[in-house]
Amino acid sequence: MDSRKALDVTAVSLMLLLCVTWSMQQIALKATEPDFSPVLQIALRSGIGALLVALLMLWRRERLTVSDGIWIPGCLAGALFALEFLLVGEAVQHTSAGHVVVFVYTAPVFAALGLHWKLPNERLAPLQWLGIGLAFAGIAVAFLRGARTDTALAGMLWGDFLALLAGAAWGATTVLVRTTALSSLPATQTLLYQLLTGFVLLLPVALLAGYTRFNPTPLVWLSLGFQSIVVCFASFLIWFALLRRYLASRLGVLSFLTPLFAVALGVWLLSEPIEPGFIAGALLALGGIVLVSGHGWIAALLKR
Structure with missing residues (x-):
């Protein structure tokens, strides 16, 4: 029997705090982009985050599991993590922070499709298929909002597409964790694999691609500290x-x-514009994602 309990005031309060924190990731990247290359910032925050997680594990006397080849899916999860945030770092240079977050959060749709294929007990229910249809309809509406072909819009659509690919990479990470031995690891170890591998892969990419812009303004330091310690x-x-x-x-x-x-x-x-077409598409997509992720809870409510 599942011993987990329904949400209370503490859980809701912490979740609201987490949602604001996570929404600020791309805001911070976008705000500091002129002074701090996003890919370099993501690489450094991953390295600092990995160090903090490693120190916590050391304090708990917890060792990183590498036996039985578990390091292979661990490193693969880290590679997908690096790919996701490389795409995010590129996306914020072309489109708005709000667009990036909306498209990245399509990840549960890709994860649900992957788990439906890989795990018999994760087969999609009819309500979830409806949610997937709504989500992809919303994505189509969000992209079709700009049928114009001016250069600025083309750049924004490219950024949106990169953010959507980042969501797919996040979904693939979820499938990998759920279908391999990583599912049995403590959360700190899975997180350490992702952050450490992300740092090892993203830092050379940033240096080789010339993403080395770093002007140490107070806002840049604040963003790096926020991304590393808080996020x-x-x-x-x-x-x-x-x-x-x-x-x-x-x-x-x-x-x-x-x-x-x-x-x-x-x-x-950031004074980012609100486009009615994008908002309509985003609400459709998010509604579909809620059906995919919360179908069990929604089905229970409907039965009542």
């Missing part, structure tokens, strides 16, 4: 702690407030 270390540990105590489906549904916060914060902090 890569604290927020993920809080998230994993919540998953151990509360029902994952309900936490997952709440997590989709993140794109909504990101769009609102992008408008407020």
